[in-house]
Amino acid sequence: xxxxxxxxxxxxxxxxxxxxxxxxxxxxxxxxxxxxxxxxxxxxxxxxxxxxxxxxxxxxxxxxxxxxxxxxxxxxxxxxxxxxxxxxxxxxxxxxxxxxxxxxxxxxxxxxxxxxxxxxxxxxxxxxxxxxxxxxxxxxxxxxxxxxxxxxxxxxxxxxxxxxxxxxxxxxxxxxxxxxxxxxxxxxxxxxxxxxxxxxxxxxxxxxxxxxxxxxxxxxxxxxxxxxxxxxxxxxxxxxxxxxxxxxxxxxxxxxxxxxxxxxxxxxxxxxxxxxxxxxxxxxxxxxxxxxxxxxxxxxxxxxxxxxxxxxxxxxxxxxxxxxxxxxxxxxxxxxxxxxxxxxxxxxxxxxxxxxxxxxxxxxxxxxxxx
Ligand code: GLY
Numbered sequence: 525x526x527x528x529x530x531x532x533x534x535x536x537x538x539x540x541x542x543x544x545x546x547x548x549x550x551x552x553x554x555x556x557x558x559x560x561x562x563x564x565x566x567x568x569x570x571x572x573x574x575x576x577x578x579x580x581x582x583x584x585x586x587x588x589x590x591x592x593x594x595x596x597x598x599x600x601x602x603x604x605x606x607x608x609x610x611x612x613x614x615x616x617x618x619x620x621x622x623x624x625x626x627x628x629x630x631x632x633x634x635x636x637x638x639x640x641x642x643x644x645x646x647x648x649x650x651x652x653x654x655x656x657x658x659x660x661x662x663x664x665x666x667x668x669x670x671x672x673x674x675x676x677x678x679x680x681x682x683x684x685x686x687x688x689x690x691x692x693x694x695x696x697x698x699x700x701x702x703x704x705x706x707x708x709x710x711x712x713x714x715x716x717x718x719x720x721x722x723x724x725x726x727x728x729x730x731x732x733x734x735x736x737x738x739x740x741x742x743x744x745x746x747x748x749x750x751x752x753x754x755x756x757x758x759x760x761x762x763x764x765x766x767x768x769x770x771x772x773x774x775x776x777x778x779x780x781x782x783x784x785x786x787x788x789x790x791x792x793x794x795x796x797x798x799x800x801x802x803x804x805x806x807x808x809x810x811x812x813x814x815x816x817x818x819x820x821x822x823x824x825x826x827x828x829x830x831x832x833x834x835x836x837x838x839x840x841x842x843x844x845x846x847x848x849x850x851x852x853x854x855x856x857x858x859x860x861x862x863x864x865x866x867x868x869x870x871x872x873x874x875x876x877x878x879x880x881x882x883x884x885x886x887x888x889x890x891x892x893x894x895x
Pocket of ligand 1: 674736861
């Protein structure tokens, strides 16, 4: 039984009201980062294009607000062109179609959305490198051997495709990729690398890159969050305890390294002289992972994961939320997209907003995830 506390209801009401308010301007656009109070709109091909429709679906599921439904559906149709031009998309197909077609299929049972999500799963499966057992992240000849931790969140589309079609090949690819992550991205302390480079012909591991983290051996907090949630989702779909153990190990690393307000800095292992900037989006995503972990274990362990997930969401709500502001479209402040490139640092990010809303919606007792 879900026991709600007052702030959870308040946070959900604020989320619904703000989504409705910003929908008046954003409509069926694709917001990514909010700069000077206004969400910048990106092309449909940008990796974040699923989060705003996903956020609208979360709210629609509770309110049946038809305007939000129509805008989410329009976002989904705008992605169609990409399904026939795979040069424009990369492995983030999972983020994009899980939260558009996948969500609509789960909510409305719409057959056209199911077809789109399956097409997207085929494109994702086609990125698998059978020699190195990884899904390649990005396009371009020189990047043929690059895999990144973020892809853990793209795997649910493949698991879902197997469950819908009865064809295990999608799942086999997801499992092989997750195993490669365990072998080549994981460190003994539970932290993970952002980018691992393989030889695309032989599959041999060539090295590790810092990517969006401070350095190759540092611990980029959003990457850490992708690993917690991604591994717990892999456990959810496969029942294989090695993924549960990995999710727990990374969750412990994450929880042990949180500052007092429970919201992480952008990298857990940066260096003196580097500004201590938060990434609220990492906190929001990790909180959703902790809430899933809490469902996968029992007793005290379950209570700890749930409480820690709740603590993060509570802090985001009370210390990072932009609820009353008429001059800020973002829901949650202080996200950091790409610190090393100084790109969208310390701003609201649509994926931070999405995971915050998903977490609150889970605390409200809406248990079905889109992943
Ligand atoms: N998937 C890219 C990022 O987390 O910023």
